[in-house]
Every structure is written in structure tokens, then in C-alpha cells.
Amino acid sequence: MSTILDVANVSKSFPSGGILSRNTVDAVVGADFQIEEDRPEIFTIVGESGSGKTTLARMILGLEAPSSGEVQFRGEPVSTSLGGRQRRAFMKAVQPVFQNPFEAFNPLKRVDRYIASTATAFRDLKGRKAVDEAMDEALVSVGLSLAEVRGRFPHELSGGQLQRAAIARALVCKPDLLVADEPVSMVDASLRMAIVNLLRSLRDDLGVSVIYITHDLATAYYISDRIIIMQKGRVVEMGPARAVLDDPQHPYSRLLKASVLSLDNPGGGDLTPARDLIAASDDVLARAGQSRLVDIGDGRRVRQYG
Numbered sequence: 001m002s003t004i005l006d007v008a009n010v011s012k013s014f015p016s017g018g019i020l021s022r023n024t025v026d027a028v029v030g031a032d033f034q035i036e037e038d039r040p041e042i043f044t045i046v047g048e049s050g051s052g053k054t055t056l057a058r059m060i061l062g063l064e065a066p067s068s069g070e071v072q073f074r075g076e077p078v079s080t081s082l083g084g085r086q087r088r089a090f091m092k093a094v095q096p097v098f099q100n101p102f103e104a105f106n107p108l109k110r111v112d113r114y115i116a117s118t119a120t121a122f123r124d125l126k127g128r129k130a131v132d133e134a135m136d137e138a139l140v141s142v143g144l145s146l147a148e149v150r151g152r153f154p155h156e157l158s159g160g161q162l163q164r165a166a167i168a169r170a171l172v173c174k175p176d177l178l179v180a181d182e183p184v185s186m187v188d189a190s191l192r193m194a195i196v197n198l199l200r201s202l203r204d205d206l207g208v209s210v211i212y213i214t215h216d217l218a219t220a221y222y223i224s225d226r227i228i229i230m231q232k233g234r235v236v237e238m239g240p241a242r243a244v245l246d247d248p249q250h251p252y253s254r255l256l257k258a259s260v261l262s263l264d265n266p267g268g269g270d271l272t273p274a275r276d277l278i279a280a281s282d283d284v285l286a287r288a289g290q291s292r293l294v295d296i297g298d299g300r301r302v303r304q305y306g
């Protein structure tokens with residue numbers, strides 16, 4: 001079995017508190033997981049705002065350099081300073097989908113022209129007909145077609161259509177890994193399931209692995225194979241998604257689940273009441289080097305203290 005993505009003990013800290021300050025914020029601490037080449041999966045990263053999900057995604061995409069540890073894609077280090085041909089090969093294989101489709105597209109450029117420029121940059125397509133066919137294939141796989149988007153500017157499509165077009169733009173490269181950072185959070189609830197189902201069919205029908213970053217435990221439960229739960233930069237629990245979400249072991253994972261299912265605040269994800277308590281104990285113990293991820297069987301790991 002070969003590993004397509006190896007995130008090996010990756011950490012990232014940023015300076016905080018202005019240029020004269022020596023303070024740092026630990027955005028990601030010791031993230032460590034692998035995705036296998038011949039087992040496409042939806043690998044989900046959840047956690048409250050500021051828990052380090054986007055920073056981890058940016059390191060996987062080679063947009064941010066780790067402070068320590070290494071990300072490897074097919075055995076090669078992912079670096080922010082890859083040269084021309086290497087970067088092109090990496091970008092063809094690993095494609096991002098971002099939260100806000102209106103930011104992903106240039107408002108002054110027609111959507112089909114944007115997808116066409118991605119297709120010609122990353123695929124060896126000869127002639128207009130071949131480019132059109134590649135675009136149509138990608139657009140049809142997300143429930144659109146070239147005829148529907150041709151000549152239209154981003155503002156002429158709905159948010160849901162534009163997010164699907166953004167996924168088509170990624171798919172036109174024929175990537176092996178998609179890194180989707182909150183791809184449904186700006187999309188109407190009615191369209192959310194369509195996009196989530198689309199991610200699932202990418203895995204099942206096209207063999208594309210998806211790193212799915214979300215706040216939304218319901219969609220995470222529905223489509224994920226494995227999940228990691230992050231709190232303040234640290235993975236506190238990981239394993240098969242249904243097992244973790246059916247029976248979370250870490251106090252933070254339990255809180256996350258309870259807050260989402262709370263009748264007083266359904267879907268609010270408001271972790272305020274006990275969050276500070278957990279965060280404080282987590283920080284103190286982790287700084288003392290007393291916290292570690294412990295294997296609890298069935299592919300599950302939970303952070304334990306002391």
C-alpha cells in the first residue's frame with residue numbers, strides 16, 4: 001500500500017501581538033496522519049473557529065511552510081518554494097476548493113474562460129474542441145454543463161452553481177486529492193446536500209480523496225470515512241468518523257457533539273460554557289508535555305493527559 005499524503009508531525013506557529021512582540025500562536029501542533037493511494041476516502045477535519053483547520057489545509061496545499069515536521073505528497077516534500085515543473089505537477093494532482101466561490105473566481109472573467117485557463121495550464125489538451133470537452137465533462141460531473149455556464153460572469157450564477165463550478169474547475173485538472181475548506185458554509189441549506197453528495201461521488205466514482213474541512217458535524221457524519229477533531233491546534237481525537245461521532249471519548253469532542261445537538265441552541269456549536277475550562281487544562285498540561293494521543297483500538301486515538 002502506498003501513501004499519497006503523509007502529514008508527519010506537522011506544527012505551525014505564527015508571531016502574534018505585533019512586530020515587537022515575541023509572542024507566538026501555535027496554530028497547529030504535531031498533526032500526524034496519512035492517506036493511502038489505493039483507498040480513496042473523505043478525511044474530515046472539524047473543530048471550532050481558530051482551531052487550526054485552515055492552517056493545516058494551507059500546509060497540505062503548499063501555501064504555508066510548517067514550522068516543524070513535513071508534508072509529503074507521493075513521497076516528495078510539499079514545499080512553498082517548489083520550482084516551475086514540480087509545482088505544476090503538484091497543483092495538477094492536489095486541488096483546492098475554498099469557502100467562498102465568489103472570491104475564488106475573478107469577477108471580471110467569464111466562468112468558462114476561467115475553467116478553460118485551468119484546463120490548458122494543467123492538461124495536455126490540443127485545440128479548442130478538446131478543451132471544451134474536458135470542461136463539459138467536469139461541469140457535467142457537478143450537475144452543470146458547458147452550455148449552462150458559457151459566457152456567464154460569476155455574478156450571473158447562484159452561490160450553489162458557482163461553488164459547483166469551482167469544484168468543476170478543480171476537477172478539470174483530474175486531481176487525485178481535493179482539499180475542500182468549508183465548501184458548503186456559504187451555500188444555501190437546500191444546496192448543501194447536493195455539494196456534499198458530489199464530494200461523495202468524487203470518492204466513489206472518480207477515486208478522488210477529499211480532505212473535507214467543516215464546522216458541520218451532520219455532513220461530516222454523513223460522508224466521512226475518517227475524522228480528526230482539533231482543539232486549539234491539537235488533534236484531540238481521530239478515527240473512523242461514525243465511531244468517533246457516535247461515541248466521542250475526548251471531553252471536547254463530547255462538547256462539540258452536544259453543542260450541535262443541543263435543543264436550546266441547535267446547530268449553534270456554541271462551546272462557550274465549558275470551553276475555557278477545557279482549554280485552560282489542555283494548555284497547562286500540554287505545555288508540561290503531559291498530553292499525548294493514545295491508541296484506543298479500532299483505528300481510534302484520543303488525547304490523554306497526565
Ligand SMILES: Nc1ncnc2c1ncn2[C@@H]1O[C@H](COP(=O)(O)OP(=O)(O)OP(=O)(O)O)[C@@H](O)[C@H]1O
Nearest residue numbers: 014015025027047048049050051052053054055056
Ligand atoms: N497568517 C497568520 N498570522 C498570524 N496568526 C494566524 C495566521 N493564520 C492563522 N493564524 C492564527 O492561527 C490560529 C488558527 O487559525 P486557522 O485559521 O487555521 O483556524 P480555523 O480552525 O481554520 O478557523 P476558522 O474555522 O475560523 O476558519 C488562529 O489563532 C489564527 O488567529
